[in-house]
Amino acid sequence: MRPPIALSHLTKISLAVPLFIGLFFASTLVTKTLRSASLTSVSVTSSNPRPSFRGALAAGNTVGSSIVTINTTQGAYPSSSSAQLVEGDILRIGNAGTLGSFTVASTSSNAVFNITTGLGAGQADIGDDVISSISAGLTVRFTTANAIANGRFRVLVPSVAVGVGNDGIPDGGFYDFGTVTPTVTCPADVGATYDFVASVATASTTTINGTLYHSYECAYSGVGAVGTAFDGTSQGAITVSSVINPAPKANHTLGTADSHNIIIQQLSSVFAVQDTTTVAVAVIEAVKVTAAVPPQITFQIIGLPTGTSACGVSTNVTTTPTSVPFGEISISAFTNAAQAMSVSTNASGGFVVTAIENDQLGRNGGACVGDPTVASNPNCIPDALGNGGAMTHTASAEWTNAGITNGKGFGYSLHDLNNTTTEAFAFTTATGNCTGTFCARQFADAENAQTPVTIFSDTTVADNENLYVCYRIVAATTTAAGNYENFVTYNATATF
Amino acid sequence: MLLPRYPTSLLFQITLVSLGLVLSLPTPTQAQTSTAFDLSVSPPVTYLVLEPGQTASYPLVIAHEGTISLTITPKVRSFRADERGMGIQLEEEVVFPYLDPAQPNPFAEPFVLQPGEKKTFSVPILVPTDSSTNEAHLTLLFEGSAVTPPVLGLSQADLTGAVGTNLILMVKTSEADQAQLLIKKYQGPHLIDSFSPITFQLLAKNIGPIAGIATGSASITTGSNKELANFVFFPDSVLADSSRHLRTLPADQTLADETLEPTFTFSYKSPFLLGIYKVQVVLASSTQTSPSVGNFQVIALPFSLFFLIAIGAFLYIGYKVFSTKLALAKRLRTY
Numbered sequence: 001m002r003p004p005i006a007l008s009h010l011t012k013i014s015l016a017v018p019l020f021i022g023l024f025f026a027s028t029l030v031t032k033t034l035r036s037a038s039l040t041s042v043s044v045t046s047s048n049p050r051p052s053f054r055g056a057l058a059a060g061n062t063v064g065s066s067i068v069t070i071n072t073t074q075g076a077y078p079s080s081s082s083a084q085l086v087e088g089d090i091l092r093i094g095n096a097g098t099l100g101s102f103t104v105a106s107t108s109s110n111a112v113f114n115i116t117t118g119l120g121a122g123q124a125d126i127g128d129d130v131i132s133s134i135s136a137g138l139t140v141r142f143t144t145a146n147a148i149a150n151g152r153f154r155v156l157v158p159s160v161a162v163g164v165g166n167d168g169i170p171d172g173g174f175y176d177f178g179t180v181t182p183t184v185t186c187p188a189d190v191g192a193t194y195d196f197v198a199s200v201a202t203a204s205t206t207t208i209n210g211t212l213y214h215s216y217e218c219a220y221s222g223v224g225a226v227g228t229a230f231d232g233t234s235q236g237a238i239t240v241s242s243v244i245n246p247a248p249k250a251n252h253t254l255g256t257a258d259s260h261n262i263i264i265q266q267l268s269s270v271f272a273v274q275d276t277t278t279v280a281v282a283v284i285e286a287v288k289v290t291a292a293v294p295p296q297i298t299f300q301i302i303g304l305p306t307g308t309s310a311c312g313v314s315t316n317v318t319t320t321p322t323s324v325p326f327g328e329i330s331i332s333a334f335t336n337a338a339q340a341m342s343v344s345t346n347a348s349g350g351f352v353v354t355a356i357e358n359d360q361l362g363r364n365g366g367a368c369v370g371d372p373t374v375a376s377n378p379n380c381i382p383d384a385l386g387n388g389g390a391m392t393h394t395a396s397a398e399w400t401n402a403g404i405t406n407g408k409g410f411g412y413s414l415h416d417l418n419n420t421t422t423e424a425f426a427f428t429t430a431t432g433n434c435t436g437t438f439c440a441r442q443f444a445d446a447e448n449a450q451t452p453v454t455i456f457s458d459t460t461v462a463d464n465e466n467l468y469v470c471y472r473i474v475a476a477t478t479t480a481a482g483n484y485e486n487f488v489t490y491n492a493t494a495t496f
Numbered sequence: 497m498l499l500p501r502y503p504t505s506l507l508f509q510i511t512l513v514s515l516g517l518v519l520s521l522p523t524p525t526q527a528q529t530s531t532a533f534d535l536s537v538s539p540p541v542t543y544l545v546l547e548p549g550q551t552a553s554y555p556l557v558i559a560h561e562g563t564i565s566l567t568i569t570p571k572v573r574s575f576r577a578d579e580r581g582m583g584i585q586l587e588e589e590v591v592f593p594y595l596d597p598a599q600p601n602p603f604a605e606p607f608v609l610q611p612g613e614k615k616t617f618s619v620p621i622l623v624p625t626d627s628s629t630n631e632a633h634l635t636l637l638f639e640g641s642a643v644t645p646p647v648l649g650l651s652q653a654d655l656t657g658a659v660g661t662n663l664i665l666m667v668k669t670s671e672a673d674q675a676q677l678l679i680k681k682y683q684g685p686h687l688i689d690s691f692s693p694i695t696f697q698l699l700a701k702n703i704g705p706i707a708g709i710a711t712g713s714a715s716i717t718t719g720s721n722k723e724l725a726n727f728v729f730f731p732d733s734v735l736a737d738s739s740r741h742l743r744t745l746p747a748d749q750t751l752a753d754e755t756l757e758p759t760f761t762f763s764y765k766s767p768f769l770l771g772i773y774k775v776q777v778v779l780a781s782s783t784q785t786s787p788s789v790g791n792f793q794v795i796a797l798p799f800s801l802f803f804l805i806a807i808g809a810f811l812y813i814g815y816k817v818f819s820t821k822l823a824l825a826k827r828l829r830t831y
Contacts, residue, residue, distance in 0.1 A: 298536035299659040300562075321533035321564070322642040325652040339655070347540040348756060349732065352583050361653065381651075410653075452586055459743075460757055471653065484651040493635055493660030494540030495584060496577075496707075496733055 039277040041143040041231065044155075044262045046136045046245070051258065051283045052170030053132035054247035055079035057093070058111065061124040068093070068119065070130055072111045078172030078247035081254050082113040084285050085132065091115065092131045098122035099129065133170055135178070138216075138240040141231045142264055142277065147224040150269040153186075156213035157243060157262055159204045165212065166203035168244065173258065176244035177203035177214050186218035187236030190228060194220045194235075201240070213263065216240050245283055257282035297345040299353070299492035304468070310338035311415045311427035311470035312438060319471075329381075329475045329484075334402050338415075341456075341490065342466035349495035350459040354452035357443040361410055361473075361484040371448035375405060378480040381473065383442035384409030390433045392442055393453055396425045397433035399440040399472065408476040410486075413440040414455060414467055421465035423456040440472065443488060452491065459495070534562035535609075535640050535659045543707065543733070545666045548627040551596060554619040556661055558638050560609040566640035569606040570617070573635045575662065577738045580699075580760075584662065586635055593632060594665060596622035608643060621665070629673045629705045631736040632665040664735065666706040675708020675781035677701070679790040680739055682777070690798040693765035698742040700779055702734040708781025709733055710742055716764050716794075719772045729779070730758040742779070769796035 055078070058071040072080045085091075089104040093115075100123050107113040122128075140155050157175045159165040166177035184199035198219050206213045218238055230237055249258045259280045266275040303320040304310065317326055317337035324337045345351045360368040361381040371393075372382035385406040386397030401407040413427040430436030444450040456467055475484075538557045546552060560566055572592045575584045592603060599620035609615060619636070639658040677700050684696025694716055702708055710733075715726045730743040731751070743758035745751070773794045780787035 295540055296536050296538035296557075297540040297659060297661070298534065298561075299657055300531045300535075301533040301655065301657045302531050320642075321531070321562070321657070322655050323652050324655065327651065329651055345540055348730075348758075349541070351540075354586065357653070361651070454583060457583060459760075473651075485654065487654045487656060489639070489656045489658060491586060491635075491637060491658045491660055493575075493584060493586070493637075494662060496541045496543075496662050496664055496735065 039142040039145055039264055039266060039275050041141065041229065042264055042277040042279050043141045044264070044279050044281050045139045045141075046281055046283075047139075048134055048136040048245065049283055050134045050245065050285060051079075051084065052134045052176075052245045052247045053079045053084055053089070053091070053130065054170045054172060055130040057124065057126055057128040057130060059126045061119060061126075061128075063121055063124045064118040065124070066105070066115050066118050067112060068115055068130070069112050071127075075250055078170070078249070078252070079130070081110050082107045083110060083254055084248070085113055089132050092129070093119065094123035094128050095125070096129075099131070104132075129169075131169055133168065133176075134245040135242045136245050137242060138262075139232065140238040140240070140262075140264055143227060143229045143231065144225065144266065145227075145275045146266070147226050148266055148268055148274050149223050150221050151224060151274065152217050152219035152267045152271075153230075153238060154206075154218075154265045154267055155216040155238060155240065155262065156206055156208070156265065157216070157240075158260055159212045159214045161212060162204045165214070170244055170247040172247045173249035173260075174246050175214060175260070176246075177201075178242055178244050180242075182216075182243065183241040184216045184218065185236075185239045185241070186220075187230050187238060190222075190225075190235055193222045193225045194228065195222045196220045208263070214243070254285065257284040295346055297347060297351060297492060297494045298343065299490075300340075300342040300466075301490070302340040302342070304338045304340060308338055308468075310336075310468040311413045313470070315470075317471075324471050324488075326471075326473055329473055330402075331475045331477050331479070332402060334472050334474050337471040338468045339471075340466060340468055342464050343421075343456075343458075343462055343492050344464050345462050345494050347494035348461060350457065351462055351465075351492060351494050352454050352457040353490060353492045355412075355443060355455050355469075355488060355490050356446050356450070356452040358487040358489070359447040360445060361486045363480060363482040363484055365485045367447065369447070371442070371445040371450065372409060375408075375476070376478070378478050379482075381475055381479060381484050382409045383445065384411045384440070384472075384474075386411075386433065386440060388433050391440060393444040393450055394441070395433070396429055396439045396441050398435045398437060400438050402474040405476070408474055408479075409442075410471075410473045411440045411442050412472065413438055413470045415470055416456075416467045418466070421456045421462070421467055422458055423467055424454055427470065438472070452489075455490075457495075532562045532564045533566070533640060533657050535560055535566070535568075535638065535657060537638060537659050537661045539661065541662045541664070543664045543666070544621070545668055545706070546621070546623045547668055548623050549625040550623050552621045554621055554663065556617040556619070556636065557614060558609070558617055558659075559614040560611060560640070563611050565611065565643040566609050567606050567643050568609050568615075569639045569641070570603045571637045571639060571658075572603060573637060573660075575633050575635045577633075577735050577740065579739060580741045584635065586637075586660075590634070592619070592634070594621045594623055596620035598622070609640070619663075623667050627667050627669075629669045630667050631706050632663070632667075633735060634663045634665065635660045636663060664707055664733070666736075668706060673705050674783045675702050675706055675734065675736070676704035676784060677708055677710060677734055677779050677781045678703060678788045679777050679779055682775070682790060682792050684792075684794070686792070686794055688769070688794060688796050689800050690769050690796050691767075691800055692769075692796075693763050694769070694773060694775070694794050694796075695761055695763040696775060696792070697760055697762065698777060698779075699739055700734055700742050701739045702736055702781070704781070704784075705736050707733050707735045708783065710740070710779065711782050712777070712779040712787060714742075714744075714762055714775060714777045717774045717776065719774070721774075724766070724773070725764040727762045730756075731782075732758075734781070768798075770798065771796060 058069045091102045092099040102115040105114040168179040186196040200217045202215045301321040308315045363379040368380035373380045386399040389406040391397035414423045429439040573586045637658045637660040680701040681699040713728045716724045727744040734740045775792040777790040
């Protein structure tokens with residue numbers, strides 16, 4: 001005989017299944033009503049991510065000195081490096097009651113920085129406070145997760161106890177409320193859904209898991225809604241006008257961000273926390289970019305390839321920075337070559353580039369007396385005289401005819417390709433003996449006791465001022481076969 | 497008609513080869529991307545004030561950012577300022593006159609700078625105890641030439657590029673040795689049209705034994721002493737026994753600006769000027785106790801208006817004469 005209350009396996013299963021399903025749905029309902037959800041798309045933006053400075057003077061500071069030495073012992077004070085400071089920061093130095101205001105002029109080492117005025121009496125003692133408060137505005141953006149009627153949004157910022165937490169002096173690892181209550185700006189009303197009625201800021205009032213927080217609240221009336229984006233675009237965001245950023249945490253590593261947790265909550269009408277999300281805000285020293293630019297002058301000479309368009313002609317010689325290898329020179333047509341030159345200087349007086357040749361082109365480097373040397377000298381390629389015979393090292397003249405006696409020889413012109421500098425003359429000069437096709441000059445001849453001549457210059461700082469120097473040569477029919485050579489020297493000097 | 501196979505192939509090959517040659521040619525831009533000769537020296541100008549018996553070490557940094565090795569030959573030249581005081585004219589090569597004989601001579605030997613290399617060049621200076629007050633104007637030139645000698649057997653011009661730094665060495669024997677700046681010349685019209693600006697240039701001369709920095713200003717006032725413009729001098733250095741054109745900054749620039757473009761011409765423009773205007777120049781060096789003061793006058797008259805009136809009168813008279821003659825001729829024809 002079977003026991004009366006015994007159930008078959010089938011019966012057990014048929015009872016268990018609906019029970020499980022029922023419990024599942026019941027648990028879902030219970031969860032929805034009891035557990036807080038998270039606000040979504042939450043962000044907190046700080047208008048200034050630099051940490052405040054909270055350090056102390058080391059020994060060796062003197063009254064009247066604008067050089068300040070701080071204590072760099074790691075951990076002794078929240079701030080232990082002047083690298084945290086930048087030029088223009090406002091500092092307070094001294095003891096309570098003698099704190100003076102100073103401006104950072106520069107920082108020179110980890111321990112030392114300069115201020116624009118000297119330390120006063122009572123502001124140069126070992127252990128005196130060195131404080132720079134970095135104030136920042138906070139902008140809080142989020143999207144609601146639930147429709148909570150007549151509630152409030154609350155932003156919690158980590159702090160220390162009242163008294164220290166709101167004295168306006170930066171606290172290591174915690175935000176200071178400041179001595180003046182900041183302004184909390186709530187979003188604009190969203191119809192009858194969120195009708196913001198008041199904003200409140202309170203120093204160090206809320207404790208969560210043993211940590212104190214400053215509280216910034218926006219209360220509203222209305223039914224609330226799911227998915228309302230208080231993101232500063234769809235709807236306004238919450239802003240807090242000013243908090244004092246934390247000084248570095250204990251054992252802070254320079255250049256590494258300190259992270260601080262800020263909590264955003266949505267509370268019910270009875271101040272019960274309904275939704276909450278925690279975001280981390282990083283505070284880090286500004287990246288200090290330093291560079292020293294010494295006064296200098298730079299001179300560049302650049303060789304140009306065959307076929308370069310310079311001074312209105314196409315060159316037929318490839319030059320290097322240190323030579324103009326004309327090679328085989330025609331006796332009936334010009335051989336043209338060019339180099340680019342450039343000067344940069346930060347000297348306020350500018351610069352001058354001069355040129356001089358050691359002599360005219362002599363056969364195997366031999367001497368060529370006079371300038372130009374006598375035309376009958378077969379061992380020289382003289383400095384050319386130009387079409388009209390008026391060309392010298394200081395007087396420009398047109399030089400386009402290679403078939404006349406005065407046209408034979410060596411000379412140069414200038415081409416300021418991008419109008420960057422002031423050249424002595426240009427190939428396009430069309431005054432005096434020049435008509436603007438190839439206006440040219442001789443090089444000053446040291447052999448003939450001539451002095452170097454300026455080819456380009458400027459009277460103020462120069463940034464890559466450049467031009468082409470165009471060389472031109474043609475030999476006379478009486479010139480003896482052989483190799484001809486001279487040396488041209490360019491000097492680039494700054495003006496005093 | 498079909499073309500023969502051979503010529504077509506040849507044309508195609510020639511085209512390809514030509515295209516290849518053209519594409520392989522370096523362009524000017526390519527040629528300038530790597531600079532073989534790129535020499536710099538720092539600082540470009542140094543002012544040293546020493547007393548007899550004093551020593552100093554004058555450091556220079558010479559750097560080569562080019563792509564070829566250079567042989568650097570240091571040389572010393574004296575220089576003099578040109579009339580405007582802006583350009584320098586290098587003169588003869590000199591032996592460095594204040595080289596400390598107890599130290600190694602840095603000018604004795606050329607040295608080689610490899611691409612990217614930088615060398616600190618220190619000049620040991622000793623002012624002999626028997627030196628008198630004077631000022632030396634020296635340019636220290638660093639001539640760079642290719643380490644690899646030029647190929648012989650070609651007609652060519654070999655080039656040497658040099659970058660120079662100026663040393664103004666002032667030897668003072670007493671505190672009384674100071675710069676003394678004077679206004680040497682006022683260059684500008686004294687009679688202008690009412691619609692023209694008042695423009696002028698100023699040449700300063702230093703009659704003191706050492707260089708000085710120009711300070712002071714030039715102001716333009718009306719006959720009733722109302723100031724119209726004030727030009728503060730750019731702090732240029734005027735060397736001993738030299739002249740220099742003074743400069744000023746444009747109205748929208750201050751010395752704190754990053755880019756300065758001082759000008760030589762002092763100019764004041766007004767829609768209409770009439771009468772006597774005074775230009776007062778107050779010039780001194782930074783250590784000069786009594787400044788040099790110059791007063792100049794500019795008279796502005798409406799010459800262009802006079803000219804227009806004269807033209808108008810001339811035309812009117814011409815018209816009247818012409819119309820009278822015309823009327824007379826008509827009358828004669830009637831008779």
